[in-house]
Amino acid sequence: MVDQARARRLAKRIAAIVATAIEYEIKDPRLRFITITDAKVTGDLRDATVYYTVMGEDLNTPPDVEAAAIGLEKAKGVLRSKVGAGTGVKFTPTLAFVEDKVPDTARQMEELLARARAADDEVARARAGAKHAGDADPYKTDADKLDAASENAADAD
Known part of the structure; x- marks a missing residue:
């Protein structure tokens, strides 16, 4: 035992x-x-x-x-x-x-984390000035568009 x-x-x-x-x-x-x-x-x-x-x-x-x-x-x-x-x-x-290989492994992990942080920062900079490719709400349905059009027509009358 x-x-x-x-x-x-x-x-x-x-x-x-x-x-x-x-x-x-x-x-x-x-x-x-x-x-x-x-x-x-x-x-x-x-x-x-x-x-x-x-x-x-x-x-x-x-x-x-x-x-x-x-x-x-x-x-x-x-x-x-x-x-x-x-x-x-x-x-x-x-x-x-x-x-002991732990210090070398820790250094490699720190380098990988630094590269990941740099990639995240680059994505954040690209996202800062970006606009949506389509509508701000891509989940609008045709019924919502018809309701909005009928409201605009009622306001015009």
Whole structure:
């Protein structure tokens, strides 16, 4: 029987331990700009997947994702030891590091929303000076037109 609540708690704890170890204990310069975003643990608590993002040194510098992945692979044993000491579970889960694609997906979604807003603004500008192609009320019937004509004829008399 899988206890999902326990797996979620363990995943949170693993993410916190790994983030703290990367920030304060591991002195690899390739890991300076790594942020741990999430962790997932399998139901049997044997395998953990840790998601991370990499930032550049500044806004103009692209992140060095390859070097960060190599640094994480090199530090995997030390990080697993830290997780084992920090969690106290019977079997320390194996760690797998996966680059988190959520920030890239969010950026793409923002770009799509900006394009949709621009298209909406263009339609609104075109609509501002537009007039109806036919009558203002296209649902007038012939009976309504006859009534209007008879009223005009009665007014003329």
